[in-house]
Amino acid sequence: MEKLFKTVSFMSATLVMILLASIFISLFNSAKPAIEEFGFGFIAGKEWGVEVPIENPVSTVVATTAEKKVEVKPAENDNSLESMLGGGNDDIPMRTIFGGFIPIVGTLLSTLIAMAFALPIAMGIAVFLAEIAPKQISNVVGIAIELLAAIPSIIFGMWGLFYFAPIVQSFVGGYQVSLLTAGLVLGVMILPFMAAITRDSMRTTPDVLKESAYALGATKFEVIKDIIFPYSKAGIIGSVILALGRALGETMAVAFLIGSVFSLPSSINSPTVSIPVAMANSFGEATGMKTSALFYLAFLLFIISFAVISIAKFYFLRKDK
Amino acid sequence: MRLLLNKIVLLLSTVSALIGLAFLAWILFTLVGKGLSSLHFSLFLNDLIDGGLRNLIVGQFIMAGIASLIGIPLGMMAGIYLQEYGSGRYVRLIRDLSDIMMSAPSIVIGAFVYAIVVVPMHGTSGIAGSIALSIMMIPIVINTTDNMLSLVPRELREAGIALGASKYRVILDIIIKAAKVGIMTGLLLSFARIIGETAPLLFTSETSNYFSVDLTEAYPSLTVSIYALANDPTSSSRDLAWAASFILTMMVLMINLLGRYITRKKG
Structure with a gap:
């Protein structure tokens, strides 16, 4: 009984360390996709939830965007939902950037x-x-x-x-x-x-x-x-x-x-x-x-x-x- | 000149104290004024869905109660270890880590519980809320137990051991009893602290409009609902938020004063 009591009290004390370590690890793990995506630049990033095209050679992006806009506009009346959904995502892969x-x-x-x-x-x-x-x-x-x-x-x-x-x-x-x-x-x-x-x-x-x-x-x-x-x-x-x-x-x-x-x-x-x-x-x-x-x-x-x-x-x- | 400077500083310092008291009075008067005018007995009989607060008050107490059931034994056992069993660097390390945990931002604790409980369970729940509150509570209970046990005179321990009692008997029957008043006060204060918490509950328990005993689903929380109601533009929601704030603050202050009263009477 004495031994049990001592062991339980030791484990309760150790729990503090385990809890702090698991807070650290689980926050890091949950943040990992963002850490990999944005790196340390996150700290200096001023955009939050802004959609940008994934980095292609600049000229292509601009060209496709322009084409797309011209194409989409007349279609809007017929099938606006489809064109809206397809609008940004079809040819130009977009990604959302977050900065802290x-x-x-x-x-x-x-x-x-x-x-x-x-x-x-x-x-x-x-x-x-x-x-x-x-x-x-x-x-x-x-x-x-x-x-x-x-x-x-x-x-x-x-x-x-x-x-x-x-x-x-x-x-x-x-x-x-x-x-x-x-x-x-x-x-x-x-x-x-x-x-x-x-x-x-x-x-x-x-x-x-x-x-x-x-x-x-x-x-x-x-x-x-x-x-x-x-x-x-x-x-x-x-x-x-x-x-x-x-x-x-x-x-x-x-x-x-x-x-x-x-x-x-x-x-x-x-x-x-x-x-x-x-x-x-x-x-x-x-x-x-x-x-x-x-x-x-x-x-x-x-x-x-x-x-x-x-x-x-x-x-x-x-x-x- | 010296005397004048002295007078000025003493005056400024007294004014600071008055400013502090003025803020307390201002907040309390606001709460009493707005709270009492919106307070109605039916608030205690109806759930939020019918414009009452019953489910929220009960829900908040149940979550804080479960958190205490988890946090108090663990915290007390850890405090006992620090004071009675452990020694040296390990004790110092745990004591420091516990102090750090006590000051950790409560919203971060919420995010942690979200990651380890809410995500695996696929949804917010009363269990997650209780766990978040218990994590808030453990370091406070450790600190209290640790401090109160350190006040127990060494002779009591030695007398117990000399009578042939085993160490855990001495701890349970003599040391804890000797430190009872202080520990009780500490436990009451830590309960008062967690029952008013909002941030760790925001995305762990969320809140609910209905009375619920099912701890695996989103659970009614008084504080989270106050946040939601106060941000609602309709005046009836705001009045309800004020009534809820009044009830919450009175509960917290009463528990606090009760704790102080116990210490004063016995100590």
Whole structure:
């Protein structure tokens, strides 16, 4: 019995490794057709779901296209369905190309806006909770902030779309669904998470250090700036990067607001798309190469967030340091 | 000058806290305002096909419940291994990987389950949704168990062993009991976390308009339906989405507060 118990617990622990490995392998396998088709150029490809002729010598393609157009037009009245079906595919083999540049850029930019918005406020909240507020208030506000972190992301999305975005729009103009509103709502969403873990890092500063500084006549701000920040620097940076990782992979809060349009944003308040949103909105009805291209995006997202979280955890937040 | 700067910074920091609280209040007021006005008792009696939410709430609970049945034992056993049996580099590796998995994008977990469950089964299903949620849950449970067991004093373990109990008996009867409150809280919080998830369910369970106990077909999900309803332009769908959001958020917050209450009372 003892042996069985030990074996089961060992296997459960090993399951974590197996799961992560199989996520990696199965995403890669599902993405394989797209990886073979588009290679690394996928990352820089700006077309999503655009039909292009398969590479022939250019002149032939142009010639056949022109001929075909002339031929097809009169026939359209008689048998439009057949001519439409045969239209592109008979002589010129077409293929659909997918490139990930737009969702990758959308993901990075929305995360950047979210971080720019959330970072200063989260730092302020963390300082308030760890240093300024009396214990009672700090506890109550702390719980409130943690409750904000517990609200499901889809609620942030809905609230953002119907209540927050119109207000943002009235200030900066542009569209209600845009890179800016998506980034800001994403910022509101990661705010409590970032504040809570930053507060925890700040609280690791030993009281002796703080009291010594106060005894030397330092103001609260000087203690925060010269004692707490330097002491808990690694923890704070790690917390911020962890929040960044969360923002990169967030789906629902962004899905309501980014617009899900496969075009590069011409300005900060025009719509675009991010990797998670592209998956959320296109995965269901996708087939063939499109599914594979979406898996390619998922694979890239997994690797990016894996890297980001690893940096935060291993470099800055080493527990057994 | 120093004192002035000090005052300014303290003020800014307090303002930040107020901004955070204002967002919480704003979201909650929106939910209560929009939710309560659309909330009606009949929502709990009818399925979505008849304009109610009954099948969605039940479906979401069943999937989160099955996910817990899979995720809690596996996660707890793994946590027990990390704290009680294993040692050295392997433990550190698993702990790190589990932390990484905890932060992995939930939509990627959805895509993974799509590849390994939905494709072979030729369709979305309640099973696939439950598996996706259980994968979300396992690392959270591992983390909780690991942390809570580490707080149990060494003497308790030694006392148990000295009485001649076998190690697994000591773990089950002494260590788990000693860490019970903390673990219970952690489990409640992890349940609250997965019951509000949408992204891992989008293409694993999808959702359904009908009441269903057949886990091999597309399964009703409250969160996925909220997404669909909120994107529907008709105002009745939107009202329903708000009512559903209100119910969902209240469930999540209640479970959260319950978890905190248990800790506070016993701890």
